Amino acid sequence: MKLYGSKNSRSLRCTWALEEVGASYDYQHVWLMKGEGQSPAFKAINPAGKIPVLSDGDMTLTESVAIVMYVAEKFPDAALMPTNAKQRAEAFRWIFFVVSEVEAHLWTIAQHRFALPEDKRVPAVEATCVWQLQREFRVLEKFLTARPFISGDRFTAADILVTHCLTWALSAKLDGVGQACLAYIERMKQRPAFARAVARERDAAEQQDAAATPSATA
Numbered sequence: 001m002k003l004y005g006s007k008n009s010r011s012l013r014c015t016w017a018l019e020e021v022g023a024s025y026d027y028q029h030v031w032l033m034k035g036e037g038q039s040p041a042f043k044a045i046n047p048a049g050k051i052p053v054l055s056d057g058d059m060t061l062t063e064s065v066a067i068v069m070y071v072a073e074k075f076p077d078a079a080l081m082p083t084n085a086k087q088r089a090e091a092f093r094w095i096f097f098v099v100s101e102v103e104a105h106l107w108t109i110a111q112h113r114f115a116l117p118e119d120k121r122v123p124a125v126e127a128t129c130v131w132q133l134q135r136e137f138r139v140l141e142k143f144l145t146a147r148p149f150i151s152g153d154r155f156t157a158a159d160i161l162v163t164h165c166l167t168w169a170l171s172a173k174l175d176g177v178g179q180a181c182l183a184y185i186e187r188m189k190q191r192p193a194f195a196r197a198v199a200r201e202r203d204a205a206e207q208q209d210a211a212a213t214p215s216a217t218a
């Protein structure tokens with residue numbers, strides 16, 4: 001398997017899942033800020049020019065949540081998704097919740113802060129997104145006050161996605177993430193697989209940077 005990703009992006013969800021299951025995989029850093037996502041070579045892999053992308057044999061898979069779910073299914077022994085129908089539904093509940101009710105607003109904020117062309121940005125949108133996000137943060141706070149993991153008493157793929165969105169909210173300096181959510185983020189960051197995933201993405205970015213920078217002594 002090969003994952004195409006970028007530091008500080010949604011690809012961390014996939015590297016984290018791959019590390020949780022102990023998969024062996026190649027990782028290629030794609031410098032979005034340097035326009036690599038739009039290069040003909042990368043667009044031949046994903047015509048949308050976006051990361052993450054996972055290739056596995058003859059399959060090329062985009063969409064971070066689909067990749068996380070594929071990893072969960074390919075490595076069933078790691079139990080990233082429960083097999084019991086009710087527990088599985090509970091994990092899916094939080095995956096859909098965080099993508100549709102939290103990530104959507106985070107992405108709208110990012111688009112109107114920097115991702116859209118300047119003449120398409122409407123800064124006033126942010127206040128509405130923040131208001132909606134704070135309602136969703138209160139929902140997460142209620143559940144994470146009562147349980148160690150978002151879908152119950154064990155780690156699932158839903159924790160990868162919820163943690164990623166909560167850390168995204170913090171790095172965007174948004175208010176309203178509660179104490180139980182903050183404690184949960186810290187617990188999730190203590191997972192060895194999380195630390196390995198962050199290091200893998202960071203090291204790949206640094207290596208690519210070093211390779212592109214002419215040596216001072218050359």
Ligand SMILES: N[C@@H](CCC(=O)N[C@@H](CS)C(=O)NCC(=O)O)C(=O)O
Nearest residue numbers: 009010037049050051052063064065
């Ligand atoms: N829904 C997609 C979103 C993918 C996406 O927008 N990725 C961003 C980085 S987090 C990207 O590649 N942006 C480059 C671009 O839009 O040109 C997913 O979850 O994988």
